[in-house]
Amino acid sequence: MIASTINPVDVKTRTPDTPQQVGRFPTVLGWDLAGIVITAPEDSGWSPGDRVIAMHPPQPDGSGNWQQYAAIPAAVLAPAPESVDLPTAATLPLAALTADQALQRLDLKDGERLLITGAAGGVGGMAVQLAAHAGITAAGLVSRPKHEAAVLELGAASAHSNPTSVSAFDAIFDTAGVLDHPHLLREGGRLVTVSDDTIPETLEQRAVIAVHNYVQHDSQRLRELSALVDSSKLALRVAEQYPLARIEQAHRRAEAGGLLGKVVLTT
Numbered sequence: 514m515i516a517s518t519i520n521p522v523d524v525k526t527r528t529p530d531t532p533q534q535v536g537r538f539p540t541v542l543g544w545d546l547a548g549i550v551i552t553a554p555e556d557s558g559w560s561p562g563d564r565v566i567a568m569h570p571p572q573p574d575g576s577g578n579w580q581q582y583a584a585i586p587a588a589v590l591a592p593a594p595e596s597v598d599l600p601t602a603a604t605l606p607l608a609a610l611t612a613d614q615a616l617q618r619l620d621l622k623d624g625e626r627l628l629i630t631g632a633a634g635g636v637g638g639m640a641v642q643l644a645a646h647a648g649i650t651a652a653g654l655v656s657r658p659k660h661e662a663a664v665l666e667l668g669a670a671s672a673h674s675n676p677t678s679v680s681a682f683d684a685i686f687d688t689a690g691v692l693d694h695p696h697l698l699r700e701g702g703r704l705v706t707v708s709d710d711t712i713p714e715t716l717e718q719r720a721v722i723a724v725h726n727y728v729q730h731d732s733q734r735l736r737e738l739s740a741l742v743d744s745s746k747l748a749l750r751v752a753e754q755y756p757l758a759r760i761e762q763a764h765r766r767a768e769a770g771g772l773l774g775k776v777v778l779t780t
């Protein structure tokens with residue numbers, strides 16, 4: 514690995530009493546990966562020196578990405594974007610695939626209005642950009658007024674920090690666990706959430722679809738997302754960068770929140 518990031522799932526996995534728990538110790542965490550191929554089978558399509566990215570979760574045998582060398586199945590690799598360095602490229606895989614797959618599931622039609630909660634965050638920020646790229650009119654809900662401008666810059670049609678002042682949408686992509694404001698979804702609307710929170714009954718009754726979505730491997734789509742970065746249609750945001758040796762400070766920074774971009778780890 515040359516670089517990885519800290520995702521909320523990493524913080525949850527090392528925190529007791531969360532749904533995401535370590536299967537065995539010792540264990541290495543990390544889902545995002547950007548690196549350089551050192552060795553690969555001849556028929557894998559990859560060669561030493563290739564710059565690659567992957568979404569690759571911690572494995573049952575305790576191996577993971579937050580180490581200098583990682584063994585990754587060739588099938589989950591995609592080319593790293595050529596226009597950014599590898600620490601920046603590491604911010605792409607998990608957040609972009611999560612956002613992309615949730616938007617696919619919402620299947621927005623022409624003229625429908627989408628609300629993205631947590632729009633300044635890792636997944637939300639990708640969703641805002643991918644929605645804009647697909648011609649979807651998306652509003653962003655953020656946690657603090659000072660993040661509204663950043664979300665507009667990513668391509669949101671509007672940005673809001675007060676959920677009570679926003680009217681109903683055709684669809685919601687929830688990344689922040691903002692599920693206690695049923696008025697945000699119109700009757701017969703659609704909700705996809707990637708938060709761990711239970712969807713309240715009031716919202717379920719209102720919606721025609723109200724589901725949790727879980728990110729899946731898709732190296733072909735990751736390749737396309739990487740190309741979107743190179744064509745300047747998807748911006749990658751690094752908030753802070755730490756060497757692995759300062760992993761504790763990196764976790765503290767990621768947990769504190771309020772970031773406009775990801776916390777990146779480098780070897």
Ligand SMILES: NC(=O)c1ccc[n+]([C@@H]2O[C@H](COP(=O)([O-])OP(=O)(O)OC[C@H]3O[C@@H](n4cnc5c(N)ncnc54)[C@H](OP(=O)(O)O)[C@@H]3O)[C@@H](O)[C@H]2O)c1
Pocket residue numbers: 520521522607608611630631632633634635636637654655656657688689691706707708709726727728769770771772
């Ligand atoms: N199911 C899956 O497959 C999957 C995949 C990836 C991620 N996830 C989950 O999705 C969630 C988001 O991930 P992420 O990487 O985007 O995290 P993130 O970068 O921390 O972004 C979350 C964003 O939500 C904002 N926020 C918090 N409370 C809010 C509120 N009440 N209203 C509006 N915005 C609010 C945060 O703002 P502040 O920082 O200012 O508080 C932050 O900008 C996490 O729970 C993660 O575990 C699930």
